[in-house]
Amino acid sequence: MRKFARHAVFYAVLIGIWALLGALKIWPTYVFPTPKGVGEALYAGFQDHSFWIAIAVSMKRMLLGYSLSVVLGMVLGLGVASNKFLEETMGGLLVSLQSLPSICWLPLAVLWFGLTEKAILFVVVMGSLLSVTIAMEDGRKQMPKIHSMAGRNLGATGLKLFWYVLLPASLPFILNGLKQGWAFAWRSLISGEMIFVSLGLGQQLMMGRDLNDMNLVIAVMLLIIAIGYIVDGLVFRTAERSLQRRWGLEPAS
Template sequence: MQKQNTMVIGILKKILFYILLIVIWEGIYKLGVDVLKIWKPYIFPSPFDVIGTLISLIKDNTIGIAIVASLRRIVVGYFISVIIGVTLGLTIAKFKYLDENLGPLILGLQTLPSICWLPFAILWFGLSEISIIFVIAIGSTFAVAISVKYAIQNVNPLYIRAAKTMGARGSKVYTHVILPAALPDIVSGLKQGWSFAWRALMAGEMLSSTKGLGQVLMVGRDLADISQVVAVMIVIIILGLVVDKLVFSRLEKNMRYKWGLDRA
């Protein structure tokens, strides 16, 4: 009973916090637009205009179609990036020669904005679904690879020495000691790769005429409808939080509990 009351209080505190944010937002809007006349309504929107636009986008199913299209692309692209990134990261961490020579190159490629890959995607695949998936995959792969590499390399050497003292050799050290010890950091790397995949998705969709959240956002920009732009941004944030809560946070919590770092 006490746990339920604590949970209810926590939810109410969050609701009050966001209500306070909306009130502050509306106050800034009124002050800047109506009182001081510093900016125009199409530059800084009212939260109620954003909510109204969001409701309209939901009613005509524009946002629903866009969410389904974007999620389909990001799942495929992210899945490809995880396979390639994890394999690449494990390989680099295993071989010192590759780490010394290929590691800096991957780090440099990871710093490139995802939009830099869009010309390659268009030239190779045209303005198609594959080009957007390519941008998503390439935008997330290097972040995953670097995270996996560092996760493996940062495993405490004491674990490895202890395993070898107890007779573990070769692949058993890798599969029974190194990978399990590195798993929490690998999951954190996958979480980071997911955020890079979202950025790459928006870059791909904003520069193509295909359906998706990026395209809806660009329509808002072309129509000078700042409320629609902010509404789409809010939807993207909510989707990111939902995925983090349902997938990555659960994985991290389960691993922390398994490692004895958290209570059930």
């Protein structure tokens, strides 16, 4: 409760300073929007459903692209981790590719897939695939060997071994990578949506720019932050906590 109170005070002060700066009219409102204007833009956006649609479209792309890269990344990561040749060759390539912002793939993606959903999905997948792959590779290596031996000893083979033993055993080690993959995918998606016109939050933001409506721009920025925060807190924190409880790992505090 005290933590909540601290948060409430902090944000109240922050918005207060913002409102104060706005009220002083140092800059024109079209350069420096006020909390009131942004609030109204948020209200209007939800009122005419344009925000709901944008969120739905963006989330759909995220879910599709992210699931794709999780599945692909796990297969790739396991492959790289279990083969010495792949590890030496692909391993280095993956790490160096990770320094490339995935939006750089957009020109190629548009050329290959046209101005379609596929192009944007490609950018999202490229954004998170490497994180997931590297995390899976690390996870497979860090995972205590005893678990896979125990699994085989109890009769698990092939796909069963992967699903019931290797995957759950490496989960604590890959969770951070999955989380990072989600964050990268989210950034890639918004950048992609901003550059080529289609529905989605990124496009809403660019619309604000085109209309010179900074209230809308900030409103969408707030939405992007909120969704990122909610997914992180709701999905990944919950998963983390449940893992810690099961494995008996103390949360780092």
